[in-house]
Amino acid sequence: MEVFEEKQAQAVIDRLRSLCAQAEKGGEAARGILHMIGPMAGELLQQLGVGADGKLPGDAWNQLQAKDRIDAQARLQGMIGALEAAIAGVDEPRSPANFMYREHASNPWIYTLVIGSVVVVAVVIWGVYRYWDVATSAKATEGQVLRMVVLMGALGGAIHWMSSLANYIGNGNLFRRWIPYYVLAPFQGAALAMLVYLLLRVGVLAPPASSAGPAQSLNLLGLYAFSGLTGLFAKQAIEMLRDVFAVIFKRIESKDASGATKPPAPSANKSAGAQPAAGSGPAG
Numbered sequence: 001m002e003v004f005e006e007k008q009a010q011a012v013i014d015r016l017r018s019l020c021a022q023a024e025k026g027g028e029a030a031r032g033i034l035h036m037i038g039p040m041a042g043e044l045l046q047q048l049g050v051g052a053d054g055k056l057p058g059d060a061w062n063q064l065q066a067k068d069r070i071d072a073q074a075r076l077q078g079m080i081g082a083l084e085a086a087i088a089g090v091d092e093p094r095s096p097a098n099f100m101y102r103e104h105a106s107n108p109w110i111y112t113l114v115i116g117s118v119v120v121v122a123v124v125i126w127g128v129y130r131y132w133d134v135a136t137s138a139k140a141t142e143g144q145v146l147r148m149v150v151l152m153g154a155l156g157g158a159i160h161w162m163s164s165l166a167n168y169i170g171n172g173n174l175f176r177r178w179i180p181y182y183v184l185a186p187f188q189g190a191a192l193a194m195l196v197y198l199l200l201r202v203g204v205l206a207p208p209a210s211s212a213g214p215a216q217s218l219n220l221l222g223l224y225a226f227s228g229l230t231g232l233f234a235k236q237a238i239e240m241l242r243d244v245f246a247v248i249f250k251r252i253e254s255k256d257a258s259g260a261t262k263p264p265a266p267s268a269n270k271s272a273g274a275q276p277a278a279g280s281g282p283a284g
Contacts, residue, residue, distance in 0.1 A: 002074050006061040014077045016041060017054050019083040025102055033086040037079050044075055081198045105176040110169060113182055120186055124155045136220050145220065146197065149227040153193025156231025157209060158185040184272055189231020196230045197223065199244065 004012065007068065023034040048064075049057045059067065096103060105113075128151050134140065134149035161182050168174040200223070230237045 002115065003066060003069050003274060004061075006056065006059070009061045009069075009076075010056050012049075012073070012080065013045065013050060013054060013056065016076060016080055019080060019087065023083055027102075030083070033082055038083060040075075041079055041258060044072060044079075045049040079173040081085055100177045103176055104172075105174045105179065109179060110174065113165055114169075116228075117158060117165060117182070121155070121158045121162060124151055124158055124186070127151050128155060133233070135224075138218065145218070145223070146194065148220075148224055149193050149197045152224045152227035153231040154186040154190040156193070156228040157189025157234065158231075159228075160189070160232050185234070186231070188234050192237045192241075193227040193230045194232055195241060197227060199241070200226075212260045219220065 020034060020038065023030040047061045051057070064072070128148070131148060131151070132143070135144050165174070165182055168178070
């Protein structure tokens, strides 16, 4: 191994310090590696006499014995390799101007999200209260039931918005790139509630053809509660829809495979005509 000169050693130390700063702002994997390497790097730099400015003291590197320089060089290169691998595995923007840059949400954004969640929940609750009697009456139509399903799904999404936002703010882990997720949560809940309702309506809760309306054949209160839970647990609802979709396609594929055309079997007359006539065989 070629032993570094002092300038080369200083360049490696600068590279190590730069990677440590990048890993601090990187993903969980990079910060985990930094958590393990950081104390060892600090101890090694202290042994080399590196100051707070990250510079080696004059001629300190050359005063080390050859084996000590080789050992320090190998340790520095190993730390750099580990940090580079961890940072390369996290594909994140490096520019602070990018909205997906790993940066905590500012106070204005936090105030906006908190106030927005309260307003959205209040509006949706008002809508549920406003249309509840109509949507639960014995004369409720399909459109009225679907409207309440959408409102309950949006309410579940808004509740998830408030709960998750409070947890992340309390833990100090609210990053600004999660802001669109919270803004879209009520809309996601409403859309998912519609899909789940249609799936249950045509598959599980399909009423007889003679039914006068959904109010006579469906458990509306249970359906609305399920719609709210769909918005609240959107991730689980998406997983459920994916599983249903996979099962349906498996059935279609198996049906297509079993219904494949086969060559027709020979008819009785055709097989009989293929037999040789009596006496036409070779003489015994």
